Structure formats: C-alpha cells, structure tokens
Amino acid sequence: MKCEVDDAGNIKKTTVIADHMEHPNGIRIRGEYMYVTQSYLHPVKDPSGKLVSCVYRFRLDEHDIDITNTLEDPHILTTFITQNPETQYGADGIAFDSAGNLYVGNFGDGEVWKLVLSIQSSISSRIPADSFISPLKSAEQVSF
Structure with a gap:
C-alpha cells in the first residue's frame, strides 16, 4: 500500500499497489521500481519439495496488481x-x-545473494555472498 501524506503527516490518500501477497517482507525503491521480497510461495514447491521464495519488482506507477x-x-524478478x-x-x-547491485538475504540458508542488474533492470548475474563474506547461520535485514 502506498500512503500519500501532507506536510503535517496526515494521510491524504492510500493506494493498493499489490494485493494477495502471501508473505511480503523487505521493501526497497530504486529508480522507477519497488522491489519486495516474498519469504515463501506456499503454492509453489521445488521438485525436491523445498521452499521457493522470490523478489517481486513493480513499477512505481502501477497499482491494483493481483499477485498470483x-x-x-510477471512481476517476479528472481x-x-x-x-x-x-x-x-x-x-x-x-x-x-551505491553501484545499484541488489542484495537479498535467504533467511533459512543463511545466505546473501548479490544480484547484478542490467540496464533493463533484469538480472545479469547472481553471486552468492559467501564468495565475499564469511558463512552465516541466517540472513535477515540487509542494509548498507
């Protein structure tokens, strides 16, 4: 949900950006897009039965998106x-x-992934963070 506020901090308008997300978690805005982690997609299972999660990407001018x-x-980035x-x-x-690389923590595996985005904001490479940081037990609340 997007909330527009006035100078006094009063909510002037609310707009639903995306509805029916199962478990949204982290949110970041960069350029013309909002990126949201979804910690699990229960309807989806890997063939091994393991949990699948994702990052959604929405244009800032989109609204009333029905998440499936x-x-x-089509809004799943990775x-x-x-x-x-x-x-x-x-x-x-x-x-x-600061270079525009996107970092996403996978809580259960204790991993941080570096996603290198192309000019078109698609992923040009995925790099596991264990190549540049020491092993973690879990990964939550990524910030710089």
Whole structure:
C-alpha cells in the first residue's frame, strides 16, 4: 500500500499497489521500481519439495496488481530455493549498494545473494555472498 501524506503527516490518500501477497517482507525503491521480497510461495514447491521464495519488482506507477503467488506471475524478478530442511523460510532482507547491485538475504540458508542488474533492470548475474563474506547461520535485514 502506498500512503500519500501532507506536510503535517496526515494521510491524504492510500493506494493498493499489490494485493494477495502471501508473505511480503523487505521493501526497497530504486529508480522507477519497488522491489519486495516474498519469504515463501506456499503454492509453489521445488521438485525436491523445498521452499521457493522470490523478489517481486513493480513499477512505481502501477497499482491494483493481483499477485498470483505462482511462478507465472510477471512481476517476479528472481526466485530462491531454501535448501535448509530445518528452516524453510526464504527471501528476507533486501538492499541496494551505491553501484545499484541488489542484495537479498535467504533467511533459512543463511545466505546473501548479490544480484547484478542490467540496464533493463533484469538480472545479469547472481553471486552468492559467501564468495565475499564469511558463512552465516541466517540472513535477515540487509542494509548498507
């Protein structure tokens, strides 16, 4: 939901951006887009039965989007499969660095992924953060 406020902090208008998200978590805005982690997509299972989570991307001028919670949803930027059978909880924290790279934490696996975005805001590469930080037990609340 987008809330427009006046100078005194009073809400002037509310607009539903996306409806029916199952478990939205982290939110970041960059350029003309809003990025939202969805910690699990219960209707979707990896063939192994493991949890699937994702990052959605919405244009800032979009509204009244009906989220399907399926892999066919056109707003899904990328998905994650949580490998840890004891903590089936996925995409959590989300942040951008000054170069525009997107970092997403996978809570259950204790991973942070660096997503290098192309000019078109699509992913040009996914780099596991264990290549540049030490192992984590869980990953939550990513910020710079």
